Amino acid sequence: MSTIKIRSKRFAAYTLVRTLIAHPMETGHNKNDATGELIPAHFIQTLTFKHNGKVLSQCQMGYGVSKNPFFSFKIKSAKAGDKVSISWQDNLAYSDTLEHIIP
């Protein structure tokens, strides 16, 4: 199952796109309660938001972004059937992409 969820809603003036990504966003400074060992840093570094193949936003982030990151954007003009996509890549080179069709 994809780690990404995308929801969109069209309004008169804009289209709201919300995304929720399942990711631990570990800082690397937290300890495992059971073993007392440091949990290695594991966080998303870049996120790309596209609309019909065009990059609308490139995001660079650190581990200051919350666990299971949430982002929302407003596209000025989008039609039903348009494709939006979210992709992310983390510091351990894992990545995921999801495409969503605006209803």
Place this chain on the structure above:
Amino acid sequence: MLTTRRRFVKKMLALSGYALGLGFSKISLANWIADNFSRQTFSQSITQLFPNQELQKSDRISLKLPRTAENGSVVPITISSTIPDVDTIYILSEKNPVPLIAQFSIDPDLETYLGARFKMQETCDVIVVLKAKDQYYQTRQKVKVTLGGCGG
């Protein structure tokens, strides 16, 4: 036009160089800049991100932030602005070990609007910086944190 093989080769070389250049510029956009996200103080971070830039205070940026965050590990923020031609949004938290939370490029097809959730170590100011036409605008708001979020 006289077309010799030499000319053809030269053209192809020029074109491939151009394509390479394009490719690289795309990569650099997506590149994660480690220095921006290193452990540093807030003032170091500002110097690193905006060298020799004046961050003008602006009341045209509106922030939706809680006054008190019960749990510092999830602080919701909504940013919107009436400043035209904004191309980058930066979110910083003054007392976090890594002050820069995230930076977003904003295409003209997007409204100057952003929603996100981030972590706060302790009570401090949250600073949002917008870049528009090579000018920098900032606004800040204090958030009281009851339970620090960087350990969670």
